[in-house]
Amino acid sequence: MEFQQYARGLTTISEEDFARILLRYTNLSESSIEEYLVRVRDRILKAQGINFKDFKNFFLFLNHMDDFILMMRLYNISDQPISKEEFRRAVSICGGEDISLGLIDSVYTIFDVDGDGSLSTEEFISIMKSRLKRGLKTHLVKEEHGWPKFKTCVRHEMRLKRGGM
Numbered sequence: 001m002e003f004q005q006y007a008r009g010l011t012t013i014s015e016e017d018f019a020r021i022l023l024r025y026t027n028l029s030e031s032s033i034e035e036y037l038v039r040v041r042d043r044i045l046k047a048q049g050i051n052f053k054d055f056k057n058f059f060l061f062l063n064h065m066d067d068f069i070l071m072m073r074l075y076n077i078s079d080q081p082i083s084k085e086e087f088r089r090a091v092s093i094c095g096g097e098d099i100s101l102g103l104i105d106s107v108y109t110i111f112d113v114d115g116d117g118s119l120s121t122e123e124f125i126s127i128m129k130s131r132l133k134r135g136l137k138t139h140l141v142k143e144e145h146g147w148p149k150f151k152t153c154v155r156h157e158m159r160l161k162r163g164g165m
Contacts, residue, residue: 015047039110075121
């Protein structure tokens with residue numbers, strides 16, 4: 001649905017729109033989001049666009065951030081930056097689907113803070129985790145915590161009905 005909103009009938013969305021969607025439900029301020037968008041505008045020299053398949057597969061991957069975080073810890077232990085191809089492989093392994101190098105280039109552009117061509121994995125993970133917390137996963141956690149309350153309520157109602165009969 002988000003993809004279609006930005007695609008406006010086309011088969012792709014711009015890299016800037018992808019960044020806007022990706023950063024939408026994070027804990028970043030509007031001014032911080034704008035800094036990311038300016039970075040994308042300034043650094044994307046030849047816009048290729050993001051197709052729906054890559055968009056969908058990337059957001060499916062985000063549901064497996066815990067696996068990805070574990071992989072990134074191994075890279076951090078070796079004190080080496082992760083290459084685009086290694087990142088792509090990690091996304092494929094964690095999410096189960098391949099995504100294009102064009103989308104990987106976009107992610108690197110968004111999260112390459114100092115312009116050295118490498119991904120700031122700590123920043124990427126932190127922002128993506130905040131995105132997941134503000135979306136559906138937070139709702140599911142609340143539901144899990146609500147289950148004991150629901151059971152208590154049902155027991156209470158059953159006792160009332162037994163006592164009132």
